[in-house]
Amino acid sequence: MDGIIDLLKHGRKRKMSKRSRDPAINKLREVKAEAESLGIPETIINGLQAVDDLATAREDYCDSKTSTASEPMAALIKDTLEHPWQNVYEEGKTAWNITPRMMSGNLEGYVLKFLVSASKSKNVLEVGMLTGCAALGMAEVMPDDGKVVTCEIDPYLVDLARKLMDRSPHGKKVEILTGPAIESLNGLAKKNQKFDFIFIDADKPGYCDYFNICFSELLAPGGTIAMDNALFGGKPYMEDSPPNEGVTKFNNMIVTRKDIYYVLMPIRDGIMLIRRKEDMNGTV
Template sequence: MDVNFIFKVRTDLQYLQKKMAKVIRDPAIGELYKIKELCAEKGVDADIQKRLSDAITLAEARDAYCASVSSEPSDALATLQRETLEYPFDQVYKDGKTKWKLNPRMMSGHFEGKFLQSIVSMSKAKRVLEIGMFTGYAALACAEALPEDGTVTTLEFDPFLEEVAKGFFAKSPCGKKISIRIGDAKETLLKLAEEKAQYDVVFIDANKDGYLNYFKTVIEKDLLAKGGTVVFDNALMYGGAYNMKSTNEHALDIRKCNEYVKSRDDMFQVLVPIRDGALIVRRKEDVFL
């Protein structure tokens, strides 16, 4: 079997794949790589090794293909993505400017950005809440899909990232729709509840040990508007959510959150296996009218 895929992906998407370190989100693919190394060490038949390599190529081609046929990002988002990849996060961490060592892989990126824009536009949202901003890719993507009077409120713990994101937002006419709230997300959510704020779409992409608390606060404090949608990023956590042998702390936090959402009789949810998994949650009363 001869498998040769050549995808004509935009330059910025190719740059993303080249610049970012290889990330294996599917543990099954990781196992295939280990088997491939073992086969080489054991001198397994060359045809079998080739078939195994072809299988890996096919498995890895899916995400690249999905990105290649999806709509292209705006110039502002492409610039944000490129400059995030080039940003000297290691140096600013050494200089003590950030609270922790940041990584470009924390960025939502092109494919997930398009997914969020689909959610926002299909739900005819006007108010979006994001928990976990980083450099602002998801916030700006959502802002682009909102009407002129729409707003994105994005929460971020690290003060350093506020100025970084503002610089990117200023390059887009949609940046004016975004407001940044710096501080502990748990406290900020309570303040927003006191302000009687409500949101049509809530995107949670922050510290994994906070996911469950964030969700409970959004629901219990009535921050989710009628007909609203909550989207959790990293709902598969590199396979750790469903690999019961995993002891990774983040995976255990995600698994706990997923199981809690499923246990609620008032919620309707679907976990979509794009990139690292997106869990979409809505109230049942808004789904089954």
């Protein structure tokens, strides 16, 4: 989940993190640091910095040209960014050290909103919730009888997200299933539940299993699946990437299938969209 966000989009610059999700930018910064240590001419150093600045400016520009978050969503994003995650982890309240960059954020959130709205989805499934940014965003563009079912394994996040989402009138459209995602998905399949749009953004080793059950058991006719973090910090296309790493394994599995269309969009950390060929070819 991405989430370095211009919160209220009032012209404030996004703070640059020490490491980027783009390995090309990280390599650029390494080269710049080495060049500085070697006493390379300042014009070269400045040129390298200018490239880094352009990459940052592009992200800021995309944020600035994306619709502003609703007040409840802006508050949820702000509270997620300011939450004392390190203390929460050290106190043993969460199983892992959560960082705000795991959040979908406003730009990716609007991508999901457009997809849900354009498809007129009334039943949405999310695998991996964090603090509810994506779930609430999708609920905001759904009709009053629409529903987002989201799966989250961490009880602390479930309680926190419920409080954050319930400050919005759209929070009532979100149902949270607590526990391991695969168990929640199997439970939904046993009830013969179907979903128009499915967003998967949970633990990466489970991606293949999550996709398989969602595609075969839970995706409604004409539905779409969106997989987040499909670029995963560049690991899938880097030469030293382990072939069995979660996202790499999933991406490699997808391209072997003959029954689907798929497209990997370089939005934030990558979103892969997947649909049945029969749905896109209009043969249903």
